[in-house]
Amino acid sequence: MNTEETRQATIAGPRVLTDDMIAEIRALLPRYPTRQAVTLPALHVVHERLRHVPQQAVVEIAELLELAPAQVQDTLTFYGFFKQDAPHGRIRIWLCRSISCQLRGADDLLAYLCERTGIAPGETTPDGAFGIEFAECLGACEQAPCALAGDTLHACLTREKLDQLLELWTK
Amino acid sequence: MASSEPVLLANVGRPDSHTRAAYEAAGGYRTWRGVLARQSPAEVQELVRASGLRGRGGAGFPTGQKWSFLAQDRPGPIYFCLNADESEPGTFCNRVLMELDPHQVLEGLLLSCYATQAATAYFYLRYEYPLAYRRVEAAIAECYAAGYLGRNILGSSYSLDVFLHRGAGAYICGEETGLIESLEGKRAWPRVKPPFPAVEGLFRQPTVVNNVETVACVKHICERGSAWFRSLGVPPDPANPRDSGSFGPKLYCLSGHVARPGCYEAPLGIPLDELIERWGGGVWQGRRAKAAIPGGISTGLLRHDEFHCRLDFADPLKFGCLGLGTAGVVVLDEHVSMVDFLHNSCRFFAHESCGQCTPCREGTAWALRILDRIRAGRGRWQDLELLLEIGDTLGIIPGTTICGLADGAAWPIKNAIRKFRDEFEAYIRASNPDGYLETHPVRALDDRHLQVRS
Numbered sequence: 346m347n348t349e350e351t352r353q354a355t356i357a358g359p360r361v362l363t364d365d366m367i368a369e370i371r372a373l374l375p376r377y378p379t380r381q382a383v384t385l386p387a388l389h390v391v392h393e394r395l396r397h398v399p400q401q402a403v404v405e406i407a408e409l410l411e412l413a414p415a416q417v418q419d420t421l422t423f424y425g426f427f428k429q430d431a432p433h434g435r436i437r438i439w440l441c442r443s444i445s446c447q448l449r450g451a452d453d454l455l456a457y458l459c460e461r462t463g464i465a466p467g468e469t470t471p472d473g474a475f476g477i478e479f480a481e482c483l484g485a486c487e488q489a490p491c492a493l494a495g496d497t498l499h500a501c502l503t504r505e506k507l508d509q510l511l512e513l514w515t516k
Numbered sequence: 517m518a519s520s521e522p523v524l525l526a527n528v529g530r531p532d533s534h535t536r537a538a539y540e541a542a543g544g545y546r547t548w549r550g551v552l553a554r555q556s557p558a559e560v561q562e563l564v565r566a567s568g569l570r571g572r573g574g575a576g577f578p579t580g581q582k583w584s585f586l587a588q589d590r591p592g593p594i595y596f597c598l599n600a601d602e603s604e605p606g607t608f609c610n611r612v613l614m615e616l617d618p619h620q621v622l623e624g625l626l627l628s629c630y631a632t633q634a635a636t637a638y639f640y641l642r643y644e645y646p647l648a649y650r651r652v653e654a655a656i657a658e659c660y661a662a663g664y665l666g667r668n669i670l671g672s673s674y675s676l677d678v679f680l681h682r683g684a685g686a687y688i689c690g691e692e693t694g695l696i697e698s699l700e701g702k703r704a705w706p707r708v709k710p711p712f713p714a715v716e717g718l719f720r721q722p723t724v725v726n727n728v729e730t731v732a733c734v735k736h737i738c739e740r741g742s743a744w745f746r747s748l749g750v751p752p753d754p755a756n757p758r759d760s761g762s763f764g765p766k767l768y769c770l771s772g773h774v775a776r777p778g779c780y781e782a783p784l785g786i787p788l789d790e791l792i793e794r795w796g797g798g799v800w801q802g803r804r805a806k807a808a809i810p811g812g813i814s815t816g817l818l819r820h821d822e823f824h825c826r827l828d829f830a831d832p833l834k835f836g837c838l839g840l841g842t843a844g845v846v847v848l849d850e851h852v853s854m855v856d857f858l859h860n861s862c863r864f865f866a867h868e869s870c871g872q873c874t875p876c877r878e879g880t881a882w883a884l885r886i887l888d889r890i891r892a893g894r895g896r897w898q899d900l901e902l903l904l905e906i907g908d909t910l911g912i913i914p915g916t917t918i919c920g921l922a923d924g925a926a927w928p929i930k931n932a933i934r935k936f937r938d939e940f941e942a943y944i945r946a947s948n949p950d951g952y953l954e955t956h957p958v959r960a961l962d963d964r965h966l967q968v969r970s
């Protein structure tokens with residue numbers, strides 16, 4: 346984000362951080378000797394609730410942590426996890442594509458999921474129901490091929506299992 | 517290999533094994549109480565040094581030695597970072613420990629913090645472990661409630677806080693200085709060393725970074741002694757002065773084309789074929805194995821005729837692998853194309869390189885492009901030399917990069933092509949008969965080609 350954008354963002358928006366979020370972020374400050382160390386936890390607090398971290402939130406987090414917005418933005422963009430431009434789907438599906446899952450058919454599953462839903466990895470369905478992302482090793486290789494949907498790990502996936510899950514997710 | 521009682525997995529499988537009640541019913545936290553009451557930090561450090569424990573996070577560095585490097589002359593606190601970022605493809609044993617026996621990990625962490633006199637520990641957990649997150653969070657709360665953590669623990673003069681900190685989906689956060697940068701709220705760019713973390717680490721203070729399984733071992737060393745620990749595993753090779761031995765129990769992750777994938781415990785040094793046959797139930801679907809990754813994808817490949825390799829810190833090196841790594845074994849059956857394997861590996865490292873060092877950023881990206889092109893039917897014989905050139909010049913070992921991610925990227929390239937050269941040549945010759953021997957540069961692939969397969 347350049348300085349002009351920062352300035353505009355600073356004067357632009359209605360505030361997006363709620364009192365709850367601010368309280369939660371503040372409560373983390375005593376855990377660390379620097380305020381900057383709260384950047385990642387703060388981004389998680391916002392991301393969990395808004396399903397993305399809009400630029401205005403970056404500005405407000407920076408204010409709370411006494412940083413330049415660019416510092417928060419720099420950290421945010423390094424981690425593939427955080428979305429910025431638009432919220433991710435109500436369910437975010439991470440399908441593993443690393444070696445153990447690939448050996449047990451992950452490529453086929455990813456292609457099938459994209460075909461069934463009409464979206465590509467990184468995209469969200471038009472109704473915002475869910476988004477698909479590929480993941481690198483989810484650390485559940487003994488249950489390959491697997492996917493993480495929200496907080497739930499789906500193990501030993503097949504096309505049939507994906508069909509059932511899709512029905513559940515699109516309800 | 518003699519069988520032995522499970523130690524690290526002893527509680528796994530018991531009902532509610534993740535709760536403090538179940539852990540204490542099995543004798544948990546007795547060691548912590550005993551050590552706090554009767555032993556000095558120096559005594560615990562000495563015990564761990566004498567045990568010969570080597571780090572389980574990948575590098576196998578002697579833990580006692582690492583602790584002894586801590587700068588003692590600095591004002592201010594010592595920090596302990598527990599590395600629970602576990603993201604190496606093929607590796608999941610830390611997850612098993614954290615989900616099914618988080619108190620074992622915490623007791624080991626408390627003992628390790630006490631030994632190093634750390635005042636604050638950060639438990640750096642990868643984001644993709646939601647169940648581990650909930651269980652570790654609950655376990656930490658139970659520890660505070662029981663007085664095992666906090667101020668003046670159990671009436672002693674020792675105080676310790678443990679804070680759980682979640683990552684955000686980047687492999688490089690597992691590299692110890694990347695982890696430190698990430699904890700400080702920045703992009704996880706590994707630092708140039710020296711200074712090593714033990715001298716100047718987190719918040720510029722002396723810092724220890726240890727793996728989850730390493731501290732779990734510390735718990736058992738404190739409980740059973742260093743002689744017990746050294747009774748398991750493989751002693752140093754007298755002919756190799758750089759081998760300090762491979763002692764203790766180890767968790768092996770087994771996945772890929774085996775009948776029974778899972779996390780299994782055995783003393784260090786179990787031969788790969790025994791692991792696959794005895795624990796894994798053999799190769800799946802009655803097939804034969806073609807190759808296996810010995811310890812996470814970074815460590816390279818063993819060919820099926822090298823499966824007698826012992827999985828300890830020394831033996832995989834003799835077969836040209838990077839090391840034992842994380843002991844995440846992935847078995848590839850006879851139907852796997854090594855071109856596909858290498859493509860998957862290169863894609864992973866190109867995606868995860870932090871981009872800081874030119875050889876790593878460019879090398880991993882170019883290796884992936886070459887493999888994309890080979891798979892699109894435009895490979896040349898010469899590409900194999902190009903790939904090997906990238907592989908041989910990439911990493912800390914040849915001295916061109918800041919961190920070991922690049923060595924991890926290089927080893928699968930070197931091992932796959934050198935050990936399966938015929939297959940690569942046959943693949944290129946069959947898919948590109950006219951262009952096979954072309955030496956002049958080839959057109960880049962356009963996006964259309966790249967989308968065919970990925």
Ligand SMILES: Cc1cc2nc3c(=O)[nH]c(=O)nc-3n(C[C@H](O)[C@H](O)[C@H](O)COP(=O)(O)O)c2cc1C
Nearest residue numbers: 571572573599601602690691692726727730920921
């Ligand atoms: C690219 C890269 C990724 C790493 N990832 C991890 C990891 O996820 N977990 C881990 O414990 N160590 C990881 N390591 C090793 C750490 O840098 C460090 O050596 C280790 O955490 C030290 O702990 P130990 O001595 O207990 O093994 C990684 C190293 C590199 C180069």
Ligand code: SF4
Nearest residue numbers: 870872873876917919
């Ligand atoms: S070797 Fe690669 S991952 Fe490691 S610091 Fe350099 S660019 Fe980053």
Ligand code: FES
Nearest residue numbers: 441446483485486
């Ligand atoms: S490779 Fe998919 S979970 Fe490890």
